[in-house]
Amino acid sequence: MRNKNEFEYSSYKGRSGRGAIVIIKPSNKCNFKNLIDILDEMAIAKIDTYTIVNEFSPEESKLLASR
Template sequence: MENLPKKIRSKKLNTRVDLTAMVSVSFLLIIFFMVTIELAKPKVVDLSLPQKYSDEDWNGVITCGVGMSDRIITVLLDENDKIILYDGLLGVESENPKEIKYGKKGIRQELFKKNKTILEYSAKFGRANRGAIVIIKPGKKSNFKNLVDILDEMAIAKIDTYAIVNDFTPEESNLLAAK
């Protein structure tokens, strides 16, 4: 009996799972989702536009210093790369509208000049860094290239406050039809 082989018992292995990699992946996923949620939030830009007034509201209005209408430049876009530019509010207290071309000697030079004048005028009244407000109004016959070109001109001329508006006043519609 001594020579009988001993029963070989199998070794019980420790069944332990290492979760370090799982924890690392879960933290990465949490960070990823937090970042994507933050980037998906809509960004809000403050935009100061003039209020819409009726003709009765303008009777007796006195502007002191640099008012909103003193800073407004309106750009009307029409077919065949035509741009009509005027200051102020058309029909109330505006400079005569003029037709202008794209490029360095056209709209860019005009925007630089007007923005510089407005900034200097604003600084006199203690309202530094209040430049021009440009309202861009693309006509029904203008093309997308013209809109992109005028947005490029805003960036080049360093005009920070501008808006693209689609509604035309009757005076502006008549102006586009006449020129």
């Protein structure tokens, strides 16, 4: 399963139709208020499946460094 993305994995496990799966990746510049605002948006949008991840791929790190 390592090469499959989250949506393929969810469908593979027979869980399609559960709605969006959101991966939240706050950077080092993110403060507590930003994170709370994101979690509030998850509640407003009624997104039940989300996770907060602290790891970035090399491509994501490069993108963040360019900003």
